[in-house]
Amino acid sequence: MTTSQLIQDPKGPKPGAARREGHPGIALAVIAACQLMVVLDATIVNIALPHIQDALKFSTTDLTWVVSAYTLTFGGLLLLGARAGDILGRRRVFMTGILVFTFASLLGGLAQEPWQLLAARALQGVGGAIASPTSLALITTTFPEGPERNRAFAVFATVSAGGGAIGLLAGGMLTEWLDWRWVLFVNVPIGVLIAVLTPMYINESERHPGRFDIAGALTSTAGMASLVYGFIRASEEGWRDSLTIGSFGAAVVLLLAFGVVETRAKEPITPLRMFADRNRSGTYLIMLSLAAAMFGMFFYIVLFVQNVLGYSPISAGLAFLPVTVAIAVGAGLSQRFLPVLGPKPFMVVGSVLVALGLGWQTFISPDSSYVGGVLGPMLLFAFGMGLNFVTLTVTAVSGVAQHEAGAASGLLNVTQQVGGSLGLSILTTVFGSASRDEAEKQMPGFLTDGTAEQKAEFAKTHQLPAPWGHEVLAHGISAAFIPAVAMALLALITAALVIRVRKSDMDALSGTAGPAAG
Numbered sequence: 001m002t003t004s005q006l007i008q009d010p011k012g013p014k015p016g017a018a019r020r021e022g023h024p025g026i027a028l029a030v031i032a033a034c035q036l037m038v039v040l041d042a043t044i045v046n047i048a049l050p051h052i053q054d055a056l057k058f059s060t061t062d063l064t065w066v067v068s069a070y071t072l073t074f075g076g077l078l079l080l081g082a083r084a085g086d087i088l089g090r091r092r093v094f095m096t097g098i099l100v101f102t103f104a105s106l107l108g109g110l111a112q113e114p115w116q117l118l119a120a121r122a123l124q125g126v127g128g129a130i131a132s133p134t135s136l137a138l139i140t141t142t143f144p145e146g147p148e149r150n151r152a153f154a155v156f157a158t159v160s161a162g163g164g165a166i167g168l169l170a171g172g173m174l175t176e177w178l179d180w181r182w183v184l185f186v187n188v189p190i191g192v193l194i195a196v197l198t199p200m201y202i203n204e205s206e207r208h209p210g211r212f213d214i215a216g217a218l219t220s221t222a223g224m225a226s227l228v229y230g231f232i233r234a235s236e237e238g239w240r241d242s243l244t245i246g247s248f249g250a251a252v253v254l255l256l257a258f259g260v261v262e263t264r265a266k267e268p269i270t271p272l273r274m275f276a277d278r279n280r281s282g283t284y285l286i287m288l289s290l291a292a293a294m295f296g297m298f299f300y301i302v303l304f305v306q307n308v309l310g311y312s313p314i315s316a317g318l319a320f321l322p323v324t325v326a327i328a329v330g331a332g333l334s335q336r337f338l339p340v341l342g343p344k345p346f347m348v349v350g351s352v353l354v355a356l357g358l359g360w361q362t363f364i365s366p367d368s369s370y371v372g373g374v375l376g377p378m379l380l381f382a383f384g385m386g387l388n389f390v391t392l393t394v395t396a397v398s399g400v401a402q403h404e405a406g407a408a409s410g411l412l413n414v415t416q417q418v419g420g421s422l423g424l425s426i427l428t429t430v431f432g433s434a435s436r437d438e439a440e441k442q443m444p445g446f447l448t449d450g451t452a453e454q455k456a457e458f459a460k461t462h463q464l465p466a467p468w469g470h471e472v473l474a475h476g477i478s479a480a481f482i483p484a485v486a487m488a489l490l491a492l493i494t495a496a497l498v499i500r501v502r503k504s505d506m507d508a509l510s511g512t513a514g515p516a517a518g
Helices: 003-008 024-040 049-056 065-088 090-110 114-142 147-177 187-201 214-237 242-264 272-276 278-307 313-319 321-341 343-361 370-397 402-442 452-461 470-497 503-510
Strands: none
Touching: 024 090, 024 114, 024 147, 024 187, 049 065, 049 114, 065 090, 065 114, 065 214, 065 402, 090 114, 090 187, 114 147, 114 370, 114 402, 147 313, 147 321, 147 370, 214 242, 214 402, 272 278, 278 313, 278 343, 278 370, 278 402, 278 470, 313 321, 313 370, 321 343, 321 370, 343 370, 343 470, 370 402, 402 470
């Protein structure tokens, strides 16, 4: 609040007003800290999974849900979280999401049974779905359109893109130095600090009357969960398995129902008019494709460096540190030159680099070194993602009315989470099929006739990463990157053919246009 406003209102700031005007850096730090905490939690547990399995006696199949319980609820409820911010006030909803996420993290760290940890991870996803889309929308509330907002978007996008790699590093250090439970406990002090600072430095947004589309949220979440489960089930039991077929059938029915609900709802969580803009629709498809490739890249390279190269948890985390640097460099370049060149060149060049990096990783083998087989392609991939993330973030919300900023940013987050979940499940299907074929070639009859206990004992006796050897594992990983390349190429084609540079967009990026309507 300015001095003149205080003179006109001697009673001081209105309830809910914040001190953002004098401390924009603190406001941005609070928003970015929330996004970092939410994003890195999708990967921070990855390196700790073997320790979690030993401590809580998870089966290998059930262990995958430690990751999936979080990503599915997170991605499935993002749209509802974004809508809640528009209706109830973004700061209020932002704080609620943070508190839910923090409480769930505490419960997860205290878990003594598998179901307790899975329930806590699902609740974390709920909290993240509430807080994450609102945090991006708060930037539009807190910073004026133009260079200042673009810089804030750049910070936000860099944190979003690098959070996965940071999570892997943090997970390695916490697991090796302390205990696996600290990959969850670490969120508690951070979440409490964010909750304390939010009302002090972030302004509340205007509330807009509306309704909650509960039916749309439930059908979309259940439909995506069924679809992801179908792919994961197919990787284990094959495409003819009754549960696999049933999962895909349920996914089709639920997603069709979601489409019907959205066309008939008075206030849908997915406003179809958001897709009327050519650039915004293209941006969502590009994000979907690139996130699908990114989640798979992180998952399988972590598997490779630990099981094939033999890295410790900390070493595996450090191996991903250059990814964060490359993303930051790419994000910085795109943020600096975006007002001059527009979004399309960065989307095209970034997608090319991502495709080249993933294509390089299809040649991975047991003889690959870290520098030649992992670091080189990861740097290409990460720099390309850095060029894209800032560009996609700015384009998705550029020119959107203030009361729809939550929906626009929510859709961008949804495409990232949904794309990541789907991409990883598709890559897992290819990995499982290729690995089984290679294992059968090397050990005829063993995989089809041997029991799970026999396979595990064989792997232990021969000092192989269960359940297969280095050759089989590397073959499966290299095959898994083939569909990842196809996903990156889809992003490239979309950037080249769909995205158009328009004068109004260039004016907005340069800060010469007025604020968005509303």
